[in-house]
Amino acid sequence: MGQTVRTLAYGAWPSPIDAALAAAHDGHPEWVGLVGDEVWWTEPRPEEGGRRTLVRRHHQEVGRQAPRWRGGGGRRPGGTEESLLPAPWDVRSRVIEYGGRPWAALAREDGPLVVFVNFADQRLYRYRPGGTPRPLTPVSPVGAGLRWAEPLLRPERDEVWCVLEEFTGDGPSDVRRVLAAVPLDGSAARDRGAVRELTDGRHRFLTGAKLSPDGRRAAWLAWDHPRMPWDGTELILADAGSDGTLRDPRTVAGGPGESVAQADWTHDGRLLHSSDRSGWWNLYLDGEPVCPREEEFGGALWKLGMRWFTPLDSGLIAVVHGRGATALGVLDPETGEVVDAAGPWTEFAPDLAAHGERVVAVAASPRSAYEVVELDAGTGHARVVGAGHDDAVDPAYYPEPQIRVFTGPDGRDIHAHVYPPHHPGCVAPGDELPPYVVWAHGGPTARAPLVLDLEIAYFTSRGIGVAEVNYGGSTGYGRSYRERLREQWGVVDVEDCAAVARALADEGTADRDRLAVRGGSAGGWTAAASLTTTDVFSCGTIKYPILDLEGWGAGETHDFESRYLDSLIGPLDEVPARYAERSPAAHADRLAVPFLLLQGLDDVICPPVQCERFLARLGERPVPHAYLAFEGEGHGFRRAETMVRALEAELSLYARVFGLNPPDVPTLELTR
Template sequence: MGENVQTLPYGSWPSPIDAALAAAHDGHPEYVGFVGAEAWWTEPRPTEGGRRTLVRRRADGVEESVLPAPWNVRSRVIEYGGQPWAGADADGRALVVFVDFADQRLYRYEEGGDPRPLTPVSPVGGGLRWADPQLRLEHGEVWCVLEEFTGDGPSDVRRVLAAVPLDGSAAQDRDAVRELTDGRHRFVTGARISPDGRRAAWLAWDHPRMPWDGTELVLADVDGGTLREPRTVAGGPDESIAQVDWSTDGCLLYASDRTGWWNLYRDHRPVCPREEEFGGPLWKLGHRWFAPLDGGLIAVVHGRGATALGILDPETGEVVDAAGPWTEFEPTLAVLGERSEMGVPPPEGWGRVVAVGASPRSAHEVVELDARTGRARVIGARHDDAVDPSYYPEPQIRTFTGPAGREIHTHVYPPHNPRCVAPGDTPPPYVVWAHGGPTGRAPLVLDLAIAYFTSRGIGVAEVNYGGSTGYGRAYRNRLREQWGVVDVEDCAAVALALADEGTADRDRLAVRGGSAGGWTAAASLAATDVYACGTILYPILDLTGWGPGETHDFESRYLETLVGPLAEVPGRYAERSPAQHADRVTAPFLLLQGLDDVICPPAQCERFLARMEGRRVPHAYIAFEGEGHGFRRAETMIRVLESELSLYAQVFGLNPRGIPALELAQ
């Protein structure tokens, strides 16, 4: 043992990873693209009110924020948003269209000028919103998804494909926006136009399905500036198509889970049938797991659980993955010289693929893969060790056994600090993290919020419970009508297994989650006696209220698959809701909520707390002005982490240093 190693109780280890450091590194690059030969992307700015800026990487390698504060490049379509920008090289200068979060208008920006609005503001409901833009400079338009509110209710909304003139003539005139589809489908993605310009393809789906349940691939003829004879050519109620595009020789490409795994198809024939995913859940319009290269090769993000970046040869089915340290890639890809650049001859350096990758030792970075040589390198948002990386957690990829022998995929992060050990044989406290979604997955990447706890002597276990993506449709479907059962059981099974094997202290287990994970955390406190306390962030707490009229339109019918049709099983909605069973919650808890959250509204927390009144369960409720669903401001995230640590300190008998005490009410 080194001379500088201290023996201190778990939870009291001094750490250089404070809450401010974790907050400053929250979020990651998204929505990569090319403007000419330059790679561009969006990037978070937690210390600037949580806005997202647009970043360009110039030819000399210098990264530059394109739009100053308060510009915030972020769409609110389906509330989770989607691709918020598109760009092209126009006569040697960058021309970009983007959505600003504040008013959701579409803007045009050209180098040397100020952004100019292209779309009007609507006084109705949530207004006019735009996502997934495709520039058509030769027609003087940008084609987008238009989300238009028709009333004040969250479900008073329609979505169509629309063409916005680039000359600004629609900036004050809604009638100058041309609608390309008739609104027959509740949800649509942006259109992808074939290389010859004669066909367009997009995805569509309708309530009560979510896009990972079933989508339709719609094909239409492009006649001048209109779409004619739209017809469904693939997909359906029980087949999820996650993305559609075209090969450079005009073949239709899409990712479908018809075999139980999202695999790639070219003109409806499988090109690489494997029991792994080449697609994922379409939580944001414009997610991209593959991008076609000239000559027929396809850049792909794929994997079973963790994801890799590779080049697929559809003729042989062979995939060659990029070498490098990255263990996860986000669903965003761009290829230099794509057809979206107006048919302009590709610039020198064609064959570059840009993606966003991360690992347990590095946060998300913008990665460039040369498809010709197979070499990959970081070109943007480069990870910089803000502290000694020896303080980073060292994850273990584990598979536990749950009820009925089912597998539960989990990432276990034991306490880790190079300068501290704990006395004796007492196992450490552990916090079980339930991810949001619930159709999602906890990625295996460096997260300083996890390191904040592990470096102080508190273990973390991220559970990819049944219902998580990345493991095939059957694993995903385990949660059908079982939300609040399977997720709760799987998290508890992992927690108890860690305790039984001596990894975790049975008396010092906590549960934590946000959004759908907040539901799982709250349901776990109400339905089990496994946990000594819990942290619940922007949760769903009352199924009987969360639905049409209270939450947003995209998820307003989600519970029909997660719980069951309300008309058929109304008792199930009440039986599983923590808000209906506040009397069963006896463990202390911390409840955190954004007051501007339209997905999981504050009313859910208020009803839950009203039913807890007089029960003398120690708890704290912190509501944040100006925060929505998922916290983005540095000051918010600092308070969240410090409050959470204080809760565990009080319940577990820990002594962390320099942390403000959280006041727990009775």
């Protein structure tokens, strides 16, 4: 017997997707790898203080019972998943604050040898499953200490090679970065002098080294202020001596106006890299284009160790590629042909690993959260092998997204995902238009992927629409689209979000009087700028934002992004007035609509002082608002209780402003 459909106002639809459920499914598997026959990855634990554990899928003999796979066409391989490290161990690096690959492992007859970075102290540890982790690196009393990323195990030298980030003072920019070799015997655990430096620190930033198959050459990426890695990087090649040194480093590709996103070696020792010299991140083999297309085979290097491609032993190359959404394919460098993996996934993260013809990736779709997927490059068969998606509620409550292209100022394209209100058992009165929230992604050099997000479902299943805007400056659409934001941050992003909101209202999709904007980090900036410079939105949610450019650009943030504003706004010493003109904090007196401000008190990227200064400049003006600050949270919330409180507060804001009546949601008290 079919479900009875009820007519209820938008925002009053009862939903099984509550804030606790959304929080429990926040985050996704990351940093996949193959250790012998086993697939390993890191996985979030929101209910355990937001830590990340290292997960191992034990191999199981064929013929043993395997669980059914949601995808409908196959089964997961046999095996069981094991969390290797109990709380409070947290496998996460803080290099450049956004982190990097935090673990490496080798299969051995007596069990795997593992090294990993622990978040709390940022020390590198050696670990054998079943044993106790042993520190390999010391604690430094200087500044933020010593940090490590992209470990490369070199058992033949009894070393692990890493990126070392070393603070030399108390300031966020008192830091140097080098490639370094750490002894595996633990002799450096109390002796910084036992860490052997492999590079001279001439570059401000660098990625981990990739060794050629014969071990005689090493390649890595480097760049310097004021560039960000998507502006311009250098591909550096050096000779690797038998004594464990790196000699004669030289730049072989890249430069100030060319971004090399990744480099690696083919099975026969040829250097492969992705570069956007053509306007798109494409692949180059020994400097020659492999598959020239107007789509991306690379992306913005926000974390050290991101991988959009991985060479296979057969000579083929596994690639994550696309224009907007991404696919997993196998590229034949001889013909330039790419054959994509079949399956239900519509988005692949830049997180690949391979052994032989086995490729492991992290993938999702609008009907499934991110899960670990294995592709057999020989047969083309793909299947879920870990962190498999299980429907926590009836999928009938999931949103049904639309891929849209809107027209912005000057006729420019604006890419967006529109998620209309959706509920299997509810409709709104025929004459009512739904409220909509425009989501501005962070970065801003990033992109909103088209994947199942229970935070979006939390709103759409209650009758509130969501529109994710990949505004000008977003990745995935070529360098020219990305550079629309050059010196135009706070203008183009704001215009594009407003244009999408207006278009939804003009076409009768959204209620013009019930539009909101929300975003976190750079998206928080866009949300705040939208509220202070446009009259499109009736309220907004601003999460861990940038609000005052002058303060943020003059030392209030971390080293990695400390010169980001040179390209987004312009150099501070050349256009100081622009910093004040664009800052939401400078225009707090224009704010006339309610807002919610959410902030982590341990955030060193967008520190709490940004919010505090904004509220101080708001003064005694009677603008309804709430400021929720969370102890123990940094940039981006990871603890389940924080995410629940933030999500319920956001819904309560919309209920107050839009006149909604959501059931069972705590009331947010607004200050005037």
